[in-house]
Amino acid sequence: MHAARFTVAYWCVLLAVLMPIVCAMLAKKGSFRMASDNHDPRRWLAAQTGWRARANAAQANSYEVLPFFIGAVIIAHQLGAAQTPLDMLAMAFVLLRILYVAMYVGDLPMARSLIWAAGFAVNLGIFFLGYR
Template sequence: MSTQLAHFTVAYWCVLVAVLLPIGCAMLAKRGGFSMKRDNHDPRQWLTKQTGWRARANAAQANSYESLPFFIGAVIIAHQLGAAQTPLDMLALAYVLIRLLYIVMYVGDLPTARSMIWGAGFLVNVGILFLGYR
């Protein structure tokens, strides 16, 4: 079993963290205003009625889900192409940190910074994708 853990790279752990980020956004959007008894019958309807930071947290959730396929695909492709592990791990960690910052900027209503950070995340994904290119 210990040899199995050795094959689960930092980049793969970053995929797991990236998958959890939108769930964190949903929890943030619902924090303090969502009732499991009253609102859980139709939570999406409840979310559409939100404004301000709750609406932005929900939008960050949606964008986080939208960004996952490219990140997951880039990490898998880089592994399959035999990319050097340390740079791959570093770029994957950078992506997760950039996405965390993106969420903070989104919820904090800083649209210009948010867009620049989104662009940085996109470029990191491109870097991951081509890391194993020869």
């Protein structure tokens, strides 16, 4: 009987899933009032400007990239991709996403776009890693 194990790549999926929540917390940090703003948090977020608005946009983008990343990791596992390269690419993707959020919140659009493109390329690498 084969025992399944939780790989580093799967832990990276969990980190990527948590990233939008961290972005939302960042956008709300210090200004969001649970008693009043939580009645309509989307309206509150829509009214934000500056770094708070960019943190909210980073949250949305973090949700947008999740399906491809999760799918790529699962497909690579199912195709029998070598585990070490898969784990390394998954960690690179998470690191790039952290940098992406930092560039977004820090209002560095060119760096943000380059990091997004690098993350997409890494995701393609994960997707095709098990291809034979």
